[in-house]
Structures are given as structure tokens and as C-alpha cells.
Amino acid sequence: MTIPADATRFVEYSDQFLKNVAVDNVIFGYHEKELKVLLQQPYTLDKWTVTGGYIKKTESIEQAASRIAFDRTGLKDLYLKQFGSFGNPQRVIDKGFTPQRIKEITGFEIPSTSWIFDYFVSVSFYTLTEFSKVESTKGELEADSKWWPVSELPPMMFDHEHIINEALSALRVHIAHFPIGYELLPEKFTLPEIHSLYETILGKSLDDRNFTKKLLLTKIVSKLDETRKIGRHRSPFLYQFDKEKYEEGLKSGVALVF
Amino acid sequence: MTIPADATRFVEYSDQFLKNVAVDNVIFGYHEKELKVLLQQPYTLDKWTVTGGYIKKTESIEQAASRIAFDRTGLKDLYLKQFGSFGNPQRVIDKGFTPQRIKEITGFEIPSTSWIFDYFVSVSFYTLTEFSKVESTKGELEADSKWWPVSELPPMMFDHEHIINEALSALRVHIAHFPIGYELLPEKFTLPEIHSLYETILGKSLDDRNFTKKLLLTKIVSKLDETRKIGRHRSPFLYQFDKEKYEEGLKSGVALVF
DNA sequence: ATTAATTCCGTACTTTTTACGGAATTAATT
DNA sequence: AATTAATTCCGTAAAAAGTACGGAATTAAT
Numbered sequence: 001m002t003i004p005a006d007a008t009r010f011v012e013y014s015d016q017f018l019k020n021v022a023v024d025n026v027i028f029g030y031h032e033k034e035l036k037v038l039l040q041q042p043y044t045l046d047k048w049t050v051t052g053g054y055i056k057k058t059e060s061i062e063q064a065a066s067r068i069a070f071d072r073t074g075l076k077d078l079y080l081k082q083f084g085s086f087g088n089p090q091r092v093i094d095k096g097f098t099p100q101r102i103k104e105i106t107g108f109e110i111p112s113t114s115w116i117f118d119y120f121v122s123v124s125f126y127t128l129t130e131f132s133k134v135e136s137t138k139g140e141l142e143a144d145s146k147w148w149p150v151s152e153l154p155p156m157m158f159d160h161e162h163i164i165n166e167a168l169s170a171l172r173v174h175i176a177h178f179p180i181g182y183e184l185l186p187e188k189f190t191l192p193e194i195h196s197l198y199e200t201i202l203g204k205s206l207d208d209r210n211f212t213k214k215l216l217l218t219k220i221v222s223k224l225d226e227t228r229k230i231g232r233h234r235s236p237f238l239y240q241f242d243k244e245k246y247e248e249g250l251k252s253g254v255a256l257v258f
Numbered sequence: 259m260t261i262p263a264d265a266t267r268f269v270e271y272s273d274q275f276l277k278n279v280a281v282d283n284v285i286f287g288y289h290e291k292e293l294k295v296l297l298q299q300p301y302t303l304d305k306w307t308v309t310g311g312y313i314k315k316t317e318s319i320e321q322a323a324s325r326i327a328f329d330r331t332g333l334k335d336l337y338l339k340q341f342g343s344f345g346n347p348q349r350v351i352d353k354g355f356t357p358q359r360i361k362e363i364t365g366f367e368i369p370s371t372s373w374i375f376d377y378f379v380s381v382s383f384y385t386l387t388e389f390s391k392v393e394s395t396k397g398e399l400e401a402d403s404k405w406w407p408v409s410e411l412p413p414m415m416f417d418h419e420h421i422i423n424e425a426l427s428a429l430r431v432h433i434a435h436f437p438i439g440y441e442l443l444p445e446k447f448t449l450p451e452i453h454s455l456y457e458t459i460l461g462k463s464l465d466d467r468n469f470t471k472k473l474l475l476t477k478i479v480s481k482l483d484e485t486r487k488i489g490r491h492r493s494p495f496l497y498q499f500d501k502e503k504y505e506e507g508l509k510s511g512v513a514l515v516f
Numbered sequence: 517a518t519t520a521a522t523t524c525c526g527t528a529c530t531t532t533t534t535a536c537g538g539a540a541t542t543a544a545t546t
Numbered sequence: 547a548a549t550t551a552a553t554t555c556c557g558t559a560a561a562a563a564g565t566a567c568g569g570a571a572t573t574a575a576t
Contacts (some may be wrong), residue, residue: 019278021276021278055379059349062348085381119315123379191524208523211383232521466555467557485541488553490553491554492540525570527549532561534554534559541554543559544549546547
């Protein structure tokens, strides 16, 4: 987040936060072959923002990212990956906050030399979750908070569209080297399901036979004896993640290049 | 940089800088099969730091990184790559700055609630240069500024050793996808020279025949008719970078995996 | 029994990666 | 002029990884 959506309240409590630096989380949600991103709309602006917040003086940037993600999703233990930081003087323009505007809205008088009118460096993280798990909750000073398809974003504040694109690039690089899916698929899932997951995230189609071959080679999933009856066609076998191999893959990496 | 080496002067001029966020540059230098890193030692501390500085309100973080690198190396147009940001409350401990200490040294009285005593988020970049090109200049309040072998670092402030290790990891990933060497080798160079460059940066030996094969496949270097007589053995042919292919590689990437 | 939708086994081919053998060149020395 | 030591670098063979498809098997509705 670049500009405090809740600037006036922020000024009251500002002592607990670092100045001129904040965290932005690009929260991706996957559900039934769709990739979405959770965005908020502040009252003060007709544009949308990624999920941001300030950093407490007593917490690390990773802890801040985690807390901020929890506040909007209700989820703990999200895997948050830092992918870049963004900062330039243009970020401060068109923010919807000027001393006059704040006085109009809240009655507070903030001197125009206050650091809240200087630009904020955004330290940015992304995460990926099953979006039906999320209880999206908006902040007090936000008009709305909702999921948007990554391919059809609304008008975004500042460079937030750029930040989302960078997050998606980083995610796509990431899944070539580390396993994903544990938080996104049911405990038992079919090959077509995990196949669609990879296709959706990568934004391209993958040969089903070669996909299966490479996936099974990593040993991170194992085949069960059960099948799932889902229509007038062959019933797909169920698979599940091999927790041990999966954890090892998260640590040491697993090549899974498509 | 996490803690202002020149805190008192900083307080005077602080209005031009962002608060609680700063840039650190890990400046790698290559010369004759050695990889070094440029470090500074503040007077106030017996530990060493990577090359850091503050961000002006009027400049982007990339511009800040560039300016800070220029101030210590005299080099413009360095390729500075952002590889991560670091921030946690531990960064503020053992920094060598307390209100008492500053008063002792400078006579200034700074309230202990000032933001300069809160932690700084470090937005970190690395760069790589031929180190004989660098005119290392120390800042006014630094005791010393010099090159250290990456494998034999002195005691470092905070997490700066960690930052250097992360920079080196990022550099090693980077050179698998983008060409390097243009700023590090003479205009005309031999295969063994560029071979050593890659071995040094990657910290492992590479089969010379396979190295050559892959390198030539990318077409970023081209063979000249000249050789260089350098001893009682076969004279190696000279090569030079194909500027066009090299530039294209910088933009679009060139796989060069060892 | 037929049909449509889907799953998934298997194979052939191409490209990339890895591992080495050994010949060629240079200049000092014998 | 032959020998020697140091180094450069050409080339090949085998293994591994990646790519492209054909077509058979299964399910349930008709």
C-alpha cells in the first residue's frame, strides 16, 4: 500500500509504524480453473489497490505481510513470497490525499510537510490460496474488497497493476522450481484437476501426457486405488501429495518445467 | 544501509530523505579470477557494512541505488539489480547509535523517540564490475572502504553478511539467464578468460569443452582471427562480444546454464 | 449396442546435457 | 633440430530430458 487509506487514523497511531515504507500483498486466489486477485477500493478514491498495510516497529517485514494478509483473508500460515520493492516519486501523485482533503473529510489538520505526503516504498509479496477458503473482509475505511480475474483488472491506483504483473511473473517462475497445490486442491484430487491448476497459473495449455509424465517423475504425488465417478466417461484415478517429498521440494526445490 | 553512519549530519539534512527505508548496494568486483565485495567501516563501529545510503524524496529507489553506487565507485551506468528487501526489529540493536553516544560524539541532542532509532528497511541491489575500474572513495564519516574476498568477509554489521550471501545467490541465478562479462573483460578476450570468469562467479569448475560449446551456441561472442601470445604454449584465439546479440540477451534473456 | 466425453498408456523422435580422449600449438630447454 | 611442459581446443559417444502424437479404455446416457 502506498498511501494510507486510513490516513487520519494513521496519524493518531502513527507512532507504532515505520514511516515511508509499507507492505503490499498480491493475494492470488484459485478456484475452478480461474485465477483471481483480491483487491480493495478505498473510499477516498475510485481506483482499486492490492492488499496493503503498514509495518509495526516491533515486527519484521515478513510478520507485517503475514498480519496484513490475515486481516483480509482470515488465513494464517499463508506462504508469502517477497518478489520486489517499488518506489518512486510518482507514487505520491493522484493519491487522493492532500492536507485540504483530509481536513474536509476528518477535520484533522496535518501540516503539508508531514512524511505521510512523501512517497512510500512498497515491499511486495504474493501468495496463492484456494479462494473459497477466504473470508474476505474489508478494512474500516475501505468501500469494498473483492476478487478480480487477473485478466480483467479494474482501474488500479499508481503502479499496482504493474505490481500485480510482476507478482504473476514471479509466481510463474516460482512454480517451475517448487511444488504448489497443497493449499489449492482437495486432499484427494485427479490428474486433470492438477493439470488445470498448472495451465491456469501458467496461462497456457500443457500436453496432458507429458504433464503427467513430468509430474509423476518428481514423486511429489502418488496414485491411489480409488477413482472418482464424475460423468459419462472414464472415471479418473485419485492422487494425493506425498507430504514428505512435497516438504523436501519446498525446501530444496523440484524442477517442474513446462 | 541500516543505520546512518553519519547520523548527526543526517538529522540536519533529514528533510530531503525518506524515513525508515534505505538502499544497500552489494558491489561485487571481479579481477584476475577473484571475486570481491566493496565494504565500508563506519567510525562508530568496529564492524563493516555494504555500501548503503538514504533515498531522496525526489528520486526513485533505482536512482538512489545508482547515486549511492556512483558516490563510492565513481562509476555511472552500473547495472544494478534489485534482489530483495530486509527488515526486522533486530536490525536496530547493536548499531552503535544511541542518543547518549551521539551527544558524546557530536554534541547534538536527539530525542530517543526519533525515527532514526527505529529500524530501517533495506532495499538491496547488487552490481558487478571490474574492480580496477573503481576509484574507491570512502564517505566522510567512514574509517575505511575496501575490497574483501567474498569467501573471507570481516565481521559484518547486522544481517549484512546474510545480504551478501543473498546477493551472491541472486547473481548466480542471474548469470544462467542473462549475459555478463561486457564490463568485466577487456574488449578482446580469450576463451580461458571468460571461462575463469564464470568459474569464479559460480564458485565451481566447469568443463572447458562443454563451456565453450554452450557459450558459442548463444552467439553472444564471436571469434577473431587474432591470437594472444602469452607463454610457452598454444596461443589462444581472441573473441569479442557481439554487441547486438549481447544487448538482445540482456533484454530477452539467454539461457546459459552450467 | 451405440455414442460422446474423457482419461491415460505408450512410443518414436529430437534436443540438450554430460563425460572424456587426444591432437595442436608455443617457447624454453637440451 | 628434437624434446618437453604447459595450455588450448576440436570432436565424438552416450545418457538424459523434452516434444509430439496415436489410439485404446472407461463411463453413462441414449
